[in-house]
């Protein structure tokens with residue numbers, strides 16, 4: 001099983017990166033794990049030309065394919081996103097716009113291999129969970145159109161800098177344990193089905 005942990009923040013050493021490190025370390029015990037930051041990649045904004053609605057390909061040529069390769073590689077994707085003005089950071093939104101060739105609302109469209117599962121961790125400085133829910137909705141909407149099944153989400157309020165993450169480590173580890181338990185069951189089910197097919 002392969003896990004991709006995506007830092008949706010442009011900050012490579014902030015609170016989001018700290019959470020990405022905890023999640024990666026936890027999942028590494030059981031899965032092959034990669035973590036990437038949206039800021040590792042250079043890409044243009046979607047031009048809205050809709051050529052991809054006819055061709056399933058983008059007219060632009062940049063690092064988007066490299067991000068997509070990571071998504072294609074993974075069985076599970078954990079998106080860790082801070083709230084920037086009550087939603088996902090612009091850099092991550094710009095990436096989502098560029099995923100239009102893979103969006104299942106038009107034919108033809110490009111597609112990932114099936115069976116991928118997605119998770120969301122949202123964090124913010126303010127105290128209300130309502131804003132984390134906006135982030136869940138944005139990322140779940142993206143997962144839905146990429147046919148990635150959204151399986152669970154975790155919201156962390158009152159987090160501004162990475163120092164605040166240490167106090168939330170238990171919640172993050174518990175969330176990772178739930179991911180692993182789900183996969184333990186999933187793997188057993190696959191094994192069981194395999195035996196029955198023999």
Ligand SMILES: Cc1cc2nc3c(=O)[nH]c(=O)nc-3n(C[C@H](O)[C@H](O)[C@H](O)COP(=O)(O)O)c2cc1C
Pocket residue numbers: 009010011013014015016017082083084085086087123124125126127131159160161
């Ligand atoms: C441009 C910007 C906008 C932000 N907007 C919000 C906001 O609307 N609500 C909130 O609770 N926190 C907001 N924050 C705080 C971040 O969600 C919080 O500091 C988070 O831990 C940032 O993680 P990062 O440094 O890894 O990107 C904002 C931070 C930045 C830099």
